Amino acid sequence: MTNRRSNDSTREFPVFWRRHRLMIGLVTATLVLCGLLTLFSRFPQLAEKLYTRFFYAGLARVLSPLSAQFPFSLSEVAIYVAILLLLFRLVLNFKRRRFGKAALELLGGVAVIVLWFYFAWGFNYLRPPIEQQLDFAAAAPDSAALRENFLWCINEANRRWQVVASWDLSTLDNEIEKDYSSVFSTLNLPAIAGRWPPKFPLFPGLLDYTLTSGIFGPFFHEVHLNAHLLPVEMPFVLAHEKAHGRGFARESEASFIALLVCLRSPNTAIQYSAYFSLLGHCKQRYRPYADYDSLKQIIRPEITADFAAVWSRVEKYMGPVAEFSHKGYDVYLRANQVEGGAANYADVVDLVAGWRKAHKIE
Ligand SMILES: [Zn+2]
Numbered sequence: 001m002t003n004r005r006s007n008d009s010t011r012e013f014p015v016f017w018r019r020h021r022l023m024i025g026l027v028t029a030t031l032v033l034c035g036l037l038t039l040f041s042r043f044p045q046l047a048e049k050l051y052t053r054f055f056y057a058g059l060a061r062v063l064s065p066l067s068a069q070f071p072f073s074l075s076e077v078a079i080y081v082a083i084l085l086l087l088f089r090l091v092l093n094f095k096r097r098r099f100g101k102a103a104l105e106l107l108g109g110v111a112v113i114v115l116w117f118y119f120a121w122g123f124n125y126l127r128p129p130i131e132q133q134l135d136f137a138a139a140a141p142d143s144a145a146l147r148e149n150f151l152w153c154i155n156e157a158n159r160r161w162q163v164v165a166s167w168d169l170s171t172l173d174n175e176i177e178k179d180y181s182s183v184f185s186t187l188n189l190p191a192i193a194g195r196w197p198p199k200f201p202l203f204p205g206l207l208d209y210t211l212t213s214g215i216f217g218p219f220f221h222e223v224h225l226n227a228h229l230l231p232v233e234m235p236f237v238l239a240h241e242k243a244h245g246r247g248f249a250r251e252s253e254a255s256f257i258a259l260l261v262c263l264r265s266p267n268t269a270i271q272y273s274a275y276f277s278l279l280g281h282c283k284q285r286y287r288p289y290a291d292y293d294s295l296k297q298i299i300r301p302e303i304t305a306d307f308a309a310v311w312s313r314v315e316k317y318m319g320p321v322a323e324f325s326h327k328g329y330d331v332y333l334r335a336n337q338v339e340g341g342a343a344n345y346a347d348v349v350d351l352v353a354g355w356r357k358a359h360k361i362e
Pocket residue numbers: 240241244251254
């Protein structure tokens with residue numbers, strides 16, 4: 001009797017395994033993910049060594065040249081296919097009144113996306129901050145330091161202002177890549193090898209209505225640009241998204257790297273693009289101070305006209321979609337331990353202030 005029962009259970013185990021192997025695999029992988037998130041959060045150096053410089057570097061070397069072969073965005077197509085598949089399975093399961101199965105499939109789908117995100121790119125959020133890697137102190141500048149940085153940025157932007165003509169994208173792409181090699185070897189930053197040519201979404205409205213200038217697709221390692229970017233915006237946005245490709249996940253750090261890269265370029269229009277972006281953040285940070293309006297007067301009127309042109313590009317897309325996506329992105333960044341959430345973009349000012357102080361940049 002005892003033997004028969006034990007024989008039955010040994011036969012049942014493989015059946016159970018075969019039937020539920022996908023679910024068992026997903027649960028196991030999710031537990032591994034949770035373990036790694038805890039480990040990397042406590043020991044960022046491990047995230048740097050094991051994930052960014054080893055696993056991610058290897059993945060980027062293989063995945064980014066593969067996705068670069070496709071002139072369209074694989075990420076975007078995958079989103080549409082996933083939505084269609086999800087709807088199809090939901091309707092089918094509801095028709096057959098298999099509500100439990102519908103819920104399990106939905107949960108499984110979400111688990112696959114989360115797992116893919118973290119293993120393909122997301123663990124980069126847990127790397128040590130850039131100021132530790134480059135050995136300088138970044139802290140929110142006091143009002144005097146903020147004013148001095150604002151003035152410095154105005155002067156640098158004023159000196160480089162020019163009418164920026166439309167870019168030949170592959171020339172711009174090559175120039176930015178060249179500047180990346182130069183900056184990364186000078187600063188001894190990990191050279192993540194990959195190919196990130198810019199792509200435009202099939203439906204430009206996706207980025208327009210979410211007020212997004214560019215986006216790095218972590219699932220296939222693709223750089224996307226908003227098709228309606230003005231020439232003055234394009235070099236900096238491209239360099240920013242390529243920094244994400246090189247494993248710099250936090251927005252302030254991607255902007256800081258992009259700034260160093262654009263300023264390394266011999267092309268002054270690329271330099272102007274970087275100062276133009278930084279000036280936007282400096283303005284935002286200095287706005288609450290009493291002498292903001294008088295300092296603003298020092299900005300060349302042509303630069304103010306460039307800001308107005310960018311504003312008229314985006315203002316028509318302001319609305320509930322933009323608001324929703326901003327709030328969603330804020331929650332996403334906070335969930336990935338980015339201090340300040342969406343406000344992290346403007347923290348590039350702190351990094352620049354700290355970098356200038358450490359390197360005595362006048
Ligand atoms: Zn970004």
